[in-house]
Amino acid sequence: MNRINQIISVGSVDGVLTSAALLRLIGRDDVGLQFTQAFSVDKVDVTKFPEAARVALVDLAVNNRDPSMTAGFIARLQEAGHQVVAVIDEHSREDWIEIVGQVPNTGCYHTAPDDEYNRHHDSFFVNCEACCSNSLPREFEGLIIEPQSQAEGTYKSSGAVLAAAANDLLDTHGVELCQAADAGDRMDFTTHFGAIVNQAVKSDISNDARRVYLARHLAQNAEADDTIRGWMVEYEQILADHDIIVAAATDLGGGIIRVNTTGRKVDVTTLMARLYRSGARVVISEGELFVPDLKMKKLMIAFGTSEKIDILAAVKAAGVPASGFAQKANVDLADEAGALVAIRALLG
Numbered sequence: 005m006n007r008i009n010q011i012i013s014v015g016s017v018d019g020v021l022t023s024a025a026l027l028r029l030i031g032r033d034d035v036g037l038q039f040t041q042a043f044s045v046d047k048v049d050v051t052k053f054p055e056a057a058r059v060a061l062v063d064l065a066v067n068n069r070d071p072s073m074t075a076g077f078i079a080r081l082q083e084a085g086h087q088v089v090a091v092i093d094e095h096s097r098e099d100w101i102e103i104v105g106q107v108p109n110t111g112c113y114h115t116a117p118d119d120e121y122n123r124h125h126d127s128f129f130v131n132c133e134a135c136c137s138n139s140l141p142r143e144f145e146g147l148i149i150e151p152q153s154q155a156e157g158t159y160k161s162s163g164a165v166l167a168a169a170a171n172d173l174l175d176t177h178g179v180e181l182c183q184a185a186d187a188g189d190r191m192d193f194t195t196h197f198g199a200i201v202n203q204a205v206k207s208d209i210s211n212d213a214r215r216v217y218l219a220r221h222l223a224q225n226a227e228a229d230d231t232i233r234g235w236m237v238e239y240e241q242i243l244a245d246h247d248i249i250v251a252a253a254t255d256l257g258g259g260i261i262r263v264n265t266t267g268r269k270v271d272v273t274t275l276m277a278r279l280y281r282s283g284a285r286v287v288i289s290e291g292e293l294f295v296p297d298l299k300m301k302k303l304m305i306a307f308g309t310s311e312k313i314d315i316l317a318a319v320k321a322a323g324v325p326a327s328g329f330a331q332k333a334n335v336d337l338a339d340e341a342g343a344l345v346a347i348r349a350l351l352g
């Protein structure tokens with residue numbers, strides 16, 4: 005475990021806190037830490053890692069829309085001379101075994117003792133091309149921590165996977181990090197460490213430098229420092245802005261609430277969840293949106309819903325130009341009234 009010198013982690017609260025616990029376990033200060041996402045591992049530069057790095061993956065699922073991207077990432081790591089030694093992930097063991105699992109070199113089950121075959125029987129099978137067309141189990145070889153599956157398994161977070169694997173090595177602080185990581189995957193950010201990470205990243209959600217700083221700091225310290233507290237205060241200001249936005253919201257009837265976020269920094273997910281919880285079926289928000297085609301921000305109208313209805317299709321069917329996805333339709337300011345008619349009709 006303490007020979008791991010490169011961590012590649014997803015930037016969720018689970019990922020950040022499990023990485024912190026792992027750094028604490030490794031106990032050295034020369035461990036690389038890089039954050040990524042399951043669907044962007046193709047952008048990870050493996051040449052920046054320590055030479056012949058011993059790599060731990062944390063909270064990283066196989067990209068289920070494009071498993072070949074993850075397979076390519078593992079291949080690039082290996083070609084660069086690195087070795088994946090731990091996959092601390094709870095998403096899908098089955099997906100990982102397809103990518104880093106290997107046929108054991110014990111040979112075909114025809115030649116294995118019965119108990120060996122039975123031991124493998126719950127495992128995963130690949131075609132045995134060496135001596136017959138039957139199946140051989142695949143298994144993980146050389147991994148000190150293996151991925152698990154939350155769907156039917158015991159472990160519902162990377163924090164839980166690490167806590168189970170490193171059970172007797174973790175001190176109280178390490179256990180608390182893993183427990184907070186686990187709670188984070190239940191959307192519970194009320195734990196001591198979960199609250200720190202959640203608030204510190206949310207005011208600049210795409211800034212992975214914050215995650216690196218947080219994981220390294222919390223690996224050693226129980227309390228936030230001034231830098232982290234500054235990030236948490238930024239988020240408190242965002243929540244204060246939410247209060248102002250909600251207080252000024254207009255109820256348009258029929259479960260439609262209109263808000264104006266112009267000039268305010270918002271955490272869209274949290275603000276929308278709050279409005280839906282208060283009974284909104286559709287939220288109209290006027291505010292600046294980044295328009296990729298223009299490469300700049302523009303004042304627009306966004307219609308959002310938490311219901312399983314396709315508001316984008318309804319708006320488009322009414323002849324209103326719109327972008328987004330089923331539960332979020334963005335239109336120009338001038339098209340708000342037209343889009344609203346279509347959405348009212350959809351809500352019935």
Ligand SMILES: [Mn+2]
Nearest residue numbers: 018063161162
């Ligand atoms: Mn997780």
